[in-house]
Amino acid sequence: MQWPEELPDILELRVDASGVTHWDSRLCVFLLKLGEGGTERRLSFDPTSLPRELCELYQLATAVPEKTDARRPEAKGQFLEAVGHYTLSWHDLLITTLEFSGETVRAFCRLFTGAGRLRKNDFLAVLQSCGPEALGIVALISVLVGMIIAFLGSVVLTRFGAEHYVSYLVGYGMLRELGALMVAIIMAGRTGAAFAAEIATMKANEEIDALKVNGICPYEFLVLPRLLALVLMFPLLTVCGNILGLISGGVVSYLLMDVSSAQFIAGLTKAVGFGDLGLGLVKSGIFGILVGWSGCLRGMQAGNTAADVGLATTSAVVTGITANALVDWIANLL
Amino acid sequence: MNPAPANEPPPLRVEGVTLAYGDYVVMRDITFSVARSEIVVIMGGSGCGKSTLLKHLIGLRQPAVGTISYEGKDYFHIPDEERDKLLRRFGVLFQGGALFSSRTLSENVAMPMREHTDMSEAEIAETVAYKLALVGLRGFENYYPAEISGGMKKRAGLARALALDPDYLFFDEPSAGLDPVSSRRLDDLILHLRDSLRTSIIVVTHELSSIFAIADRAIYLDAISRRMLADAPPSELLARPPDPCIREFLTRAGSERLHGVNS
Numbered sequence: 274m275q276w277p278e279e280l281p282d283i284l285e286l287r288v289d290a291s292g293v294t295h296w297d298s299r300l301c302v303f304l305l306k307l308g309e310g311g312t313e314r315r316l317s318f319d320p321t322s323l324p325r326e327l328c329e330l331y332q333l334a335t336a337v338p339e340k341t342d343a344r345r346p347e348a349k350g351q352f353l354e355a356v357g358h359y360t361l362s363w364h365d366l367l368i369t370t371l372e373f374s375g376e377t378v379r380a381f382c383r384l385f386t387g388a389g390r391l392r393k394n395d396f397l398a399v400l401q402s403c404g405p406e407a408l409g410i411v412a413l414i415s416v417l418v419g420m421i422i423a424f425l426g427s428v429v430l431t432r433f434g435a436e437h438y439v440s441y442l443v444g445y446g447m448l449r450e451l452g453a454l455m456v457a458i459i460m461a462g463r464t465g466a467a468f469a470a471e472i473a474t475m476k477a478n479e480e481i482d483a484l485k486v487n488g489i490c491p492y493e494f495l496v497l498p499r500l501l502a503l504v505l506m507f508p509l510l511t512v513c514g515n516i517l518g519l520i521s522g523g524v525v526s527y528l529l530m531d532v533s534s535a536q537f538i539a540g541l542t543k544a545v546g547f548g549d550l551g552l553g554l555v556k557s558g559i560f561g562i563l564v565g566w567s568g569c570l571r572g573m574q575a576g577n578t579a580a581d582v583g584l585a586t587t588s589a590v591v592t593g594i595t596a597n598a599l600v601d602w603i604a605n606l607l
Numbered sequence: 608m609n610p611a612p613a614n615e616p617p618p619l620r621v622e623g624v625t626l627a628y629g630d631y632v633v634m635r636d637i638t639f640s641v642a643r644s645e646i647v648v649i650m651g652g653s654g655c656g657k658s659t660l661l662k663h664l665i666g667l668r669q670p671a672v673g674t675i676s677y678e679g680k681d682y683f684h685i686p687d688e689e690r691d692k693l694l695r696r697f698g699v700l701f702q703g704g705a706l707f708s709s710r711t712l713s714e715n716v717a718m719p720m721r722e723h724t725d726m727s728e729a730e731i732a733e734t735v736a737y738k739l740a741l742v743g744l745r746g747f748e749n750y751y752p753a754e755i756s757g758g759m760k761k762r763a764g765l766a767r768a769l770a771l772d773p774d775y776l777f778f779d780e781p782s783a784g785l786d787p788v789s790s791r792r793l794d795d796l797i798l799h800l801r802d803s804l805r806t807s808i809i810v811v812t813h814e815l816s817s818i819f820a821i822a823d824r825a826i827y828l829d830a831i832s833r834r835m836l837a838d839a840p841p842s843e844l845l846a847r848p849p850d851p852c853i854r855e856f857l858t859r860a861g862s863e864r865l866h867g868v869n870s
Binding site: 474475478479480482483485486487488489 | 662665666667691694695697699701702703705706707708718719722723767
């Protein structure tokens with residue numbers, strides 16, 4: 274709406290709307306702008322000359338004065354300010370992460386000293402959902418990974434006439450590395466994400482607050498059973514994955530390179546031992562802790578809206594997979 | 608009311624409390640106390656910090672300044688075990704009920720008993736049925752929170768809050784979302800709890816009929832000045848309002864202005 278630069282000799286604004294019978298919000302917006310603009314220019318505007326319904330709408334919109342301190346300062350978009358905010362957000366994230374880790378360790382200590390307790394039914398339910406119910410997808414992926422390693426072997430090893438070494442490749446690959454890592458990646462996407470979404474939703478629904486005021490430690494109640502279940506189930510899933518991966522690798526070796534099962538098994542027993550299996554299982558247990566930790570952590574750090582639940586799920590998966598890859602890399606360096 | 612002996616500290620005392628989110632101050636310098644067997648209503652317009660104050664009272668947030676003490680002990684400076692014991696004497700009804708969504712109503716109500724008492728399963732089942740009957744939800748024991756309406760969730764939340772016969776009850780907007788009959792029944796129940804169990808009850812609400820029906824004292828929080836403007840029985844506030852905005856609040860005076868126009 275345009276106001277003329279000069280308003281000579283005008284003291285009052287009046288709108289003749291007597292002939293108006295129908296209107297929509299645009300007229301109200303116009304009248305509001307007129308009233309505001311008039312006030313700025315010290316012109317009086319009396320809405321009571323408007324038709325009654327219109328006048329009521331005008332007065333409803335102006336009845337509560339603007340809360341002057343409610344407006345947020347507009348983002349200036351300054352680079353340094355953005356960097357500052359970003360750094361501070363990392364600081365907050367670090368504090369909440371440390372708090373979460375500390376509280377979780379404390380809950381574990383209470384459990385082992387007998388001061389805390391594990392709710393059996395909750396624990397069994399989590400155990401069921403992250404063990405037997407995850408077996409299908411873990412089995413499928415492990416079979417495929419075993420086959421892929423054998424395929425790779427067939428491409429590379431046949432060039433050197435070293436087909437019978439394919440069992441070394443499959444055995445080493447599955448037992449020491451990929452068995453545990455694939456379980457970790459699948460479970461980060463499947464169970465870690467589910468933990469984060471569930472806990473974040475509980476937070477948005479005030480359920481975590483309700484636990485606290487009922488004198489129930491949310492770490493003991495929610496985090497402990499989830500972490501313990503993953504630490505127990507990861508090695509078991511890894512053993513299943515290893516067995517299936519070795520079998521599927523053996524089948525592909527037979528089909529593509531005519532390596533007989535006897536040759537394959539003989540190669541395996543020479544290539545890998547219980548040490549390799551043990552290493553894979555220890556890693557797997559650690560991966561279990563990391564997946565559970567990142568899922569529960571992101572859930573507890575979430576805000577209170579639906580969008581925050583989505584963010585928590587995403588960051589749980591990203592954190593889980595990154596932490597696993599990093600730990601695996603460090604383990605290989607050692 | 609039953610006045611406490613002169614030397615005994617009040618069950619709940621809030622002293623010089625400032626509520627803040629980071630640098631943003633919601634309310635300054637709140638002081639009041641609640642006696643045994645007393646209902647105090649915290650009222651005020653939307654967004655004035657009523658629910659925030661309640662979150663502080665139940666220990667979910669620590670005040671920026673000031674102390675909140677129960678029976679003379681500062682809530683935020685007592686040993687963990689003592690705080691756990693105190694929490695067992697709290698019952699809180701959250702705005703949306705805050706039921707555990709993965710559990711049935713009876714499991715929700717039973718949870719505080721399973722956690723904090725050595726009652727047998729049979730005793731728990733009987734008590735749960737009684738608590739659900741108190742809030743008019745008999746027969747809904749095996750429903751999940753997702754299967755019932757918002758008002759029913761709220762009533763189930765109340766049943767859970769009453770599970771351990773608390774000494775302190777906190778209600779966040781108890782009648783919002785309830786039909787008039789349920790709301791009236793809830794008021795009766797609140798009065799009954801005060802008189803029979805000598806519970807100290809703090810209710811956050813802006814439901815006028817409830818305020819006049821149940822409040823022994825009402826505290827008014829003003830969003831504009833960010834201060835507590837009144838602490839008195841509602842009838843007295845109506846007769847001699849210490850501030851015009853309180854009269855407007857208690858008589859819905861704001862709407863007269865509108866209906867007086869052009870007529």
